[in-house]
Amino acid sequence: MSAQTVERILTQHQGASRDALIPILQEVQEAEGYLSREAVIQISKHLKLPASKIYGVATFYNQFRFQPKGKYHFMVCRGTACHVKGSDKVLQTVMKQLKLSPGQTSRDRMFSLEVVACMGACGLAPVVNVNGEFYAKVSPRKLAQIIQSCREKEAVNAPR
Amino acid sequence: MITFEADGRTIQANEGETILTALKREGIQVPTLCHMEGLPPSGACRLCVVEVEGSPTLTPACSFPVAPGMKIKTRSPKVLEARRTNVELLLSNHPDDCLYCARNGKCDLQTLSMEMGIRQRLYRGKKTTRELDVSSPSILRDPDKCILCGRCVRVCEEVQGISAIDFVNRGSRAFIGTAFDTGLNLSSCVNCGQCVLVCPTGALSETSSLADVVAALSDPDKLVVAQHAPAVSVSLAEEFGVKPGTDLDGKMVAALRRVGFDRVFDTSFAADLTIMEEGSELVHRIKTGGVLPMLTSCSPGWIKFVEEFYPEFIPNISTCKSPQQMMGAVIKSFFAQREAVDPAKIVSVSIMPCTAKKFECSRPEMAPGHIPDVDYVLTTRELGQLLRMFGIDLAAMEPEGADTPFGERSSAGKIFGASGGVMEAAVRSAYFLITGKEYPDLKIQPIRGMHGCKEVRLNIDGLELGAAVVSGLGQARKLLDQIKAGRKDLHFIEVMTCPGGCINGGGQPLKADLEAVKSRMQALYKIDREEQLRVSHRNKWVLRLYEEFLGKPLSETSHRLLHTHYAQRDVLL
Structure with a gap:
């Protein structure tokens, strides 16, 4: 249960003040995969901080998300090297094919999209990471194939 | 030095x-x-x-x-250059639709670009396109016009202690939003409108009812009735460039008739009525060991605040409706009967210094049988707009009096517009209700003025009463926390949502500094000083209303029409 997970994290921050907000957010996201409304409300009560403040802080940083990750989590690098190598086109392709904006998750929870600043693999630019697996020198065409293969895997798994 | x-x-x-x-x-x-x-x-x-x-x-x-x-x-040239560049950068993504903007002519950004002599768009940035937030019955948000100065965020947090809004995202993607970027109606916003007063641009304005009111005024089948709040007559002048603190009561009543209102009533009458009910309720609570301290219920922002943040204090809030709603209720009952009109044909418009009143009149409890007590609320600013639209020259108006049966008021009802006024009026009458004698000194100095928290101890016939007056919800929060922590010496607490009371309400003329607000307050106390009828329980028409219709304070009819209830609200706090 998610409420209990958050509760468990909060008990480790007994008597914490607002300074503990970011570590708490990180731990909750680590455990839950994202920051749910319910989690934010729990944290807000614990730290006696308004929910709007917590949302403000969490949206300031790229690392926090407010929707659960999809089964296939796409991270598109928009760092300098990837940008020079055409990562903008790559991102546009993913957005178009998955019908998602960065930070969103598809309704069937299959795909989610995240934009990151650099994954430290500039030599392989442009880079896309799906569920921890790196894809190097991704062209829009190659990307379409990656997405297609995810979909095919699902079609095989799908109950008939 | x-x-x-x-x-x-x-x-x-x-x-x-x-x-x-x-x-x-x-x-x-x-x-x-x-x-x-x-x-x-x-x-x-x-x-x-x-x-x-x-x-x-x-x-x-x-x-x-x-x-x-x-x-x-x-x-110096360096200073002027830097300032101009800063304004030009703010303009780089600002919408160019000043002609259609709620702040046209009153916008700080517009004024600055005029003062700096900016004649062309030097920088062209990508315009932000966020949706209008029309979710709130009181406040309209247009994020595209926001320049991220942060004043609304600060007044909401540091003055009112609400924090309904904050900066969301970062850098060029930053905007002001609620938690999880919901509409304002789902947030902890109490609709006080202090953010509207401090906004330098058209990003925040009131949700306007002007078009509805204009339509009602031209509908021959409707009986359109106006009521005006105590704080409006002493601040309307500023809408027309007249010195702050000028009382335009009579001229305003005349103007409202010219505009086409069939009847003009004075909400201060309903304030007198409120005192009869609320004063009786206080006496009743003290005598029967009811829940104390009793908290006033005139300020709708404060009511929502308690429902959200301090639901444990709901039993402490007086069950009396606010004067606006009491007036609305007697207009559609007593007045409708007296005039033999179908209440459904009456359009009840109230003119208020307040944006939260728009929310209040839309509360379901305030519409028995699906007929709202009050149909539309106009702010002081919207009234100014209405008079301009109808070509009314306020200066040329001959002062007129408000209509019977709700036109007479005591000055106790009038001072409701200032922080401390409700308390002062209540004490004057509660003293009479308990002792049968008039309160010896009608001026209770310690609870007057702009201080956020004022206290006084009163001795009424041997009965020691602790009274506190707070304005600004940040101050209210402090006092409630003290009571939660065990403070027991208070019996009656007046709370007004806005600092200084309704005279500084969220619907009042813009650009008023502290001095202007003080002048409005002094204008109210001047009226009180010069008035013959200074206590609510001597208002003949209030007494007649009890005689002919309500029976007595806290009667069954009173309870049905003039009292209400509150409930805990679940919002993102």
Whole structure:
């Protein structure tokens, strides 16, 4: 249960003040995969901080998300090297094919999209990471194939 | 005392003062967008920059303290250039639709770009396109017009203690939003409208009912009735450039008739009625060991605040409706019967210094049988707009009196518009209700004035009463926390949502500084000083209303029409 997970994290921050907000957010996201409304409300009560403040802080940083990750989590690098190598086109392709904006998750929870600043693999630019697996020198065409293969895997798994 | 030099003139200043404060006193204007009187500086807008000799960069006057011997230039080419560039950058993504903007003519950004002589768009940035937030019955948000000065965020957090809104995202993607970017109606916003007062642009304005009211006025099948709140007559003048603190009561009533209202009533009458009910309720609670301290219920922002943040205090709130709603209720019952009109044909419009009143009149409890007590609320600003639209020259109006049966008021009802007024009026009448005698001194000085928290101990016939008056919800929060922590010496607490009371309400004329608000307050007390009828329980028409219709205070009819209930609200706090 998610409420209990958050509760468990909060008990480790007994008597914490607002300074503990970011570590708490990180731990909750680590455990839950994202920051749910319910989690934010729990944290807000614990730290006696308004929910709007917590949302403000969490949206300031790229690392926090407010929707659960999809089964296939796409991270598109928009760092300098990837940008020079055409990562903008790559991102546009993913957005178009998955019908998602960065930070969103598809309704069937299959795909989610995240934009990151650099994954430290500039030599392989442009880079896309799906569920921890790196894809190097991704062209829009190659990307379409990656997405297609995810979909095919699902079609095989799908109950008939 | 410190001596420093600005633009070649020698200036005296107090130690620790900011450059801005010292310059302002000397009559040297320095433009600001993010600065807020009475709050610590935030230094975000960089419009107040000045040149300080020996400093390599420009210095923000709002946050830099004066030092002895400092040499300042406030209008050197470097300063003017920087200020203009800052405004030009703000304009780079600002919508160009001033003609269609709610703030047209009253916008700080517009004024600044005029003052700086900006005649062309020098920088062209990508325009933000966020949706209008029309979810709130009181406040309309247009994020595209926001310049991110942060004043709304600060007033909401630091003055009102609500924090319904904050900065969301970062850098060029930043905007002001609620938690999880929901509509304002789902947030903890209490609709007080203090954010509207401090917004420098058209990003925040009231949700307007003007079009509906104009339509009703031209509908021959409707009986359109107006009521005006105590704080409106002493602030409307500012909408027309007249000196703050000018009372236009009679002229305003005449103007409302010219506009086409079939009847004009005075909400101060309903304030007298409120005192009869609320005073009786207080006496009843004290005599029967009811829940104390009793909290006033006139201010709808405060009511929502308790429902959200302090639901455990709901039993403490007086069950009395606010004067606006009481007036609405007797208009559609007693008045409708008296005039033999179908209540459904009456359009009840109230003119209020308040944005939260728009929310209040839309509460389902305030519409028995799906007929709302009050149909539309216009703010003081909207009334100004209505009079301009209809070509009414206020100055030329001959003063007229409000209509019977709800036209007579005591000045106790009138001072409801200022923080402390409800308490003072209540004490005058509660004393009479308990002792049968008039309160000896009608002026209770300790609870007058702009202080956020005022207290007084009263002795009524041997009965020791602790009374507190707070205005501004941040102050209310402090007091409620004290009571939660075990404070027991208070019996009656008046709370007004806005600092200083309704005279500083969220629907009042814009650009009023503290002095203007004080003048409004003084105008109310001047009316009280010069009035013959100074206590609610001597208002003949209130007494007649009880005789002919309600019976007595707290009667069954009173309870049905004039009292209400509250419930805990689940919002994102």
